[in-house]
Amino acid sequence: MNLDRIEPEHLQLAVTGMTVVFAALTLIAVFIYSLPRVLAVVDGIFPSAPDQLSSPNEEQERAAAVGFALHHHRTQSTR
Amino acid sequence: MGNLLEFFQTTGFATLSFGNVAMIVIGITFITLAIRKHYEPLLLVPIGMGIIVGNIPFSEDMQLGVENQGAILVEDGKVLTETIEDSAGTDSWMLNPLVSLFAGTDDESEESGDGASAVKPEQVRSRSGSVLGYLYFGVSQGIFPPLIFLGIGAMTDFSTMLSNPRLVLLGAAAQIGVFLTFLGALSLGFTSAEAGAVGIIGGADGPTAIFLSAKLAPGLLGAIAIAAYSYMALVPVIQPPIMKLLTTQSERKIRMKPPREVSKAERIVFPIAAFLICTLLAPGALVLIGMLFFGNLLKECGVTDRLAQSARTSMIDIVTILLGFSVGASTAARNFLQPESLLIFGLGATAFAVATAGGVLFAKLMNVFLKEKINPLVGAAGVSAVPDSARVVEMVGLEEDPENHLLMHAMAPNVAGVLGSAVAAGILWSALTN
Known part of the structure; x- marks a missing residue:
């Protein structure tokens, strides 16, 4: 091991590299902190449309009806 | 008998080195660790098997190794990619032959008198690589x-x-x-x-x-x-x-x-x-x-x-x-x-x-x-x-x-x-x- 092989520009690269990695991840952390507030402001200006996926479709309604019927049948037969 | 001995000389048993054996043992160790200890099995099993495959010795003429990635040759047998790398200033082996061929038919390049312009399309032959090389x-x-x-x-x-x-x-x-x-x-x-x-x-x-x-x-x-x-x-x-x-x-x-x-x-x-x-x-x-x-x-x-x-x-x-x-x-x-x-x-x-x-x-x-x-x-x-x-x-x-x-x-x-x-x-x- 010969430390003389490490030249000033190598040290400079190591320090700069570490600094850039920290800068990138710190900026990401700051962005994540502010993201909910930014989204709240955006949501205030452009209210999101009602979620289409949350309304049950025909297949889900049918499954719910079948489930209710089964449940009703079982609870009645055990009485 | 002579033929049999000659054949034996071409087999892996005759050319297997101590290094190959050591690497094959390492490959088997990787597979064992993956199976017995569940250490990164999705990686160690393919790598381990690859190590074993890569350490089976073969004749150089057979071109089976990962280093045999194919090449483009000019008529005198010189590897074209090396010629072009110098003249085209790019390190992409795949692009270089194309650069060269186009350069060879391009008037401007011919005038410049660089090495690439000397190559004519009819002089070019390709040498296919190995399956491992392509992978x-x-x-x-x-x-x-x-x-x-x-x-x-x-x-x-x-x-x-x-x-x-x-x-x-x-x-x-x-x-x-x-x-x-x-x-x-x-x-x-x-x-x-x-x-x-x-x-x-x-x-x-x-x-x-x-x-x-x-x-x-x-x-x-x-x-x-x-x-x-x-x-x-x-x-x-x-x-x-x-x-x-x-x-x-x-x-x-x-x-x-x-x-x-x-x-x-x-x-x-x-x-x-x-x-x-x-x-x-x-x-x-x-x-x-x-x-x-x-x-x-x-x-x-x-x-x-x-x-x-x-x-x-x-x-x-x-x-x-x-x-x-x-x-x-x-x-x-x-x-x-x-x-x-x-x-x-x-x-x-x-x-x-x-x-x-x-x-x-x-x-x-x-x-x-x-x-x-x-x-x-x-x-x-x-x-x-x-x-x-x-x-x-x-x-x-x-x-x-x-x-x-x-x-x-x-x-x-x-x-x-x-x-x-x-x-x-x-x-x-x-x-x-x-």
């Missing part, structure tokens, strides 16, 4: 690692990181292993480019290590890839002693608040914004980070489920098989059993240990300033190696307090470590290729 092309040209990153992105849930952004910094702190190992490799006589490729082992990210080695030190790619994947498999062995050494019992018992729920909008905006932040700061990370966040966007946007499903299952599996097998096959004893490989393994272990220590110590430093303390064990997950290092954190935490589950908290620095190592690779690549 290895994806490794040597850095194609497979970004595709694996696409799959990783499609299976990564950044919610834990989004719910506790301060843990992101632990992923940055662990990259100290990369840059200290870079300096260590320089002091041991590696060139700057080779040292950069060796240092990235500290990022504990196999695809990133392969990507950077292919760019900076193709000659060391086999050793670096094997070292990186071996240490990733050995995370449960390497990390716990360091974690216990650097923390007190009371620190290991610190309980953290459960992560908050993250909205869908946050999860969709994050990959785009984080990509812009990372790549504007370190453009060298463009390919790896771009594919990672593209995969994550496919997962989170909710309208490309089929694509996300393919990326995180079939595609990543196929690429992992091809990458693991061809990297293993590149470790022929004559190239792999060199003093440099031993140094790389030593430096890799140091890199892993330093990275783990960096994450844990930075978590302790953060605790000096934070009201809500973080369990310093989660700092160890800053060394990428998703999700193994997070599992190790959970395991070590449970040893102290069986009801203290740290897995979800550890996933935050774990995925931040993936970003950190990709950014570090981008920085080293852009700095050391110039």
Whole structure:
């Protein structure tokens, strides 16, 4: 091991590299902190449309009806 | 009888060297570790089998190895790619022949009188490469690692990181292993480019290590890839002693608040914004980070489920098989059993240990300033190696307090470590290729 092989520009690269990695991840952390507030402001200006996926479709309604019927049948037969 | 003896001379039994036997034993050890100990089986089985395949000796005329990637020749048998590399000033072997052929029919080039213009299309012949050579092309040209990153992105849930952004910094702190190992490799006589490729082992990210080695030190790619994947498999062995050494019992018992729920909008905006932040700061990370966040966007946007499903299952599996097998096959004893490989393994272990220590110590430093303390064990997950290092954190935490589950908290620095190592690779690549 010969430390003389490490030249000033190598040290400079190591320090700069570490600094850039920290800068990138710190900026990401700051962005994540502010993201909910930014989204709240955006949501205030452009209210999101009602979620289409949350309304049950025909297949889900049918499954719910079948489930209710089964449940009703079982609870009645055990009485 | 003479014919039989002649045939015997061409068999592997006659030409098998001690190095080949040693490498075949290493390959079998990898497969055994994967099957018996469940150490990274998805990686170690393809790599182990690849090592065995790559160490079967064969006659040079048979052109079966990974180094036989095919070539374009001119009539006198000279490899055209080498001729053109000098004149066209590009290092892409695939483009060079095309550049040359076009240059040969281009009036302007002929006038310039360079070497490329002397080649006529009818003089050119191609020499086909081996199957292993074509498979290895994806490794040597850095194609497979970004595709694996696409799959990783499609299976990564950044919610834990989004719910506790301060843990992101632990992923940055662990990259100290990369840059200290870079300096260590320089002091041991590696060139700057080779040292950069060796240092990235500290990022504990196999695809990133392969990507950077292919760019900076193709000659060391086999050793670096094997070292990186071996240490990733050995995370449960390497990390716990360091974690216990650097923390007190009371620190290991610190309980953290459960992560908050993250909205869908946050999860969709994050990959785009984080990509812009990372790549504007370190453009060298463009390919790896771009594919990672593209995969994550496919997962989170909710309208490309089929694509996300393919990326995180079939595609990543196929690429992992091809990458693991061809990297293993590149470790022929004559190239792999060199003093440099031993140094790389030593430096890799140091890199892993330093990275783990960096994450844990930075978590302790953060605790000096934070009201809500973080369990310093989660700092160890800053060394990428998703999700193994997070599992190790959970395991070590449970040893102290069986009801203290740290897995979800550890996933935050774990995925931040993936970003950190990709950014570090981008920085080293852009700095050391110039």
